[in-house]
Amino acid sequence: MTILDEIIARKRLEVEQRKATISVSSLEQMPDFKRQSLSARDAVQDLHSTGIIAEFKRKSPSRGIINDWADVATTTQGYVKGGAAVLSILTDEPFFGGSLADLQAARLANPETPILRKDFIIDRYQLLEAKAWGADLVLLIAACLTPEEVIELSIQAHDLSMQVLLEVHDEDELDRTLTHTIDLVGVNNRDLKTFTTSIDTSLRLVERIPDTFAKITESGLHDASTMLTLFRAGFDGFLIGEAFMKTADPAKALSTLVSQYTINTTLSI
Secondary structure (H helix, E strand, C coil), rough: CCCHHHHHHHHHHHHHHHHHHHCCCHHCCCHHHHHHCCCHHHHHHHCCCEEEEEEEECCEECCCCCCCCHHHHHHHHHHHHHCEEEEEEEEECCCCCCCHHHHHHHHHCCCCCCEEEHHHHHHHCHHHHHHHCCHHHHHEEEHHHHHHHHHHHHHHHCCCEEEEEEEECHHHHHHHHCCCCEHHHHHHHCCCCCCCCCCCHHHHHHHHHCCCCCEECCCCCCCCCHHHHHHHHCEEEEEEEEHHCCCCHHHHHHHHHHHHHHHHHHHHH
């Protein structure tokens, strides 16, 4: 059993437990459920956007504890002040140390910024949770869903006025699951078997993604020159978390990277 298999097996149990705890009608009565969602796609593709989707992540299966002291509200506000276009909040607790409370805290602290619920979405109930707790965007991971599930869940997300980021790791996943009901396509540079990262994955797949989708590159992004290379290749956005969260001041790390990226971009014109 791979770590992804383990996560999904645990997630199925977790979702059933939460269904028994909080009803759908209770979720639908939460204040944010009727909130008009913000467009993450517009945010990353805006002419003046950094394209950065800044992630709040406490730990991961591959790295262990990354940052267990940062405050969600303070960090995400710092991200936005530093130039983040979109926020990504991990809500998986067993493997990533996140929670729906983190999502809610980020939403309250950043009312005008699109927020991604980063989790392993396998059930419509999780979409309802995402909407109720303040998300504008949800992640669908091709590696743990069938093409039919991707279509079904993405349509249901749209019905809730949320956008969808489809994450793929290789050509097969992209060709198998890409559908017009997706808004953004993320290429994860991390190999699920070895956990090594290489931007060659993004550079290889970018031309296979139609321009009708916003193109996002994920994992292994640590410096401005790498971002510039990927921007030139055709990517609109960059999902970055660990590079920020492993520092003493994640928001300052983002601000520094944005400054370096802006200088490099200007010099390359």
